[in-house]
Amino acid sequence: MGDFLPLDAARIALVDKDLGTVDEGKLADLIVVRGDPLTDLRAAADVRLxxxxxRVYTQDEILAPARTRRKWAGTRIENRGPGASMGAPGPA
Structure with missing residues (x-):
């Protein structure tokens, strides 16, 4: 049995006019990595875009949620007492 390509799946689902290949006017979500993850799996973790x-997201935009979590460290909901607001921790 040969390779089953995304275009094959799109044809079977009757959506190949919109999906299945990377072409102008088609829908596609892409991950751009540095290196070749087929020859070095570590390259899959080196996401650039x-x-x-x-919409294109840069590496800084991709990492922003993780950086925001650090900013809010210590203000987790489970650290709060009943009725505490989001602005200040509850009783210790």
């Missing part, structure tokens, strides 16, 4: 719904 993400294209989601036609």
């Amino acid at each position: 993400v294209v989601k719904n036609g």
Whole structure:
């Protein structure tokens, strides 16, 4: 049995006019990595850009949520007493 390509799946699902290949006018979400993850799996972790719904996200934008979590460390909801607001921790 040969390789089953994304275009094959799109044809079977009757959506190959919109999906299945990376072409102008088609829908595609992409992850751009440095290196070749087929020859070195570590390259899959070296994400440089993400294209989601036609918008390109840079590495800084991809990592921003993780950096924001550090900023809010110690203000987790489980550290709060009943009725505590989001601005200040509850009783210790």
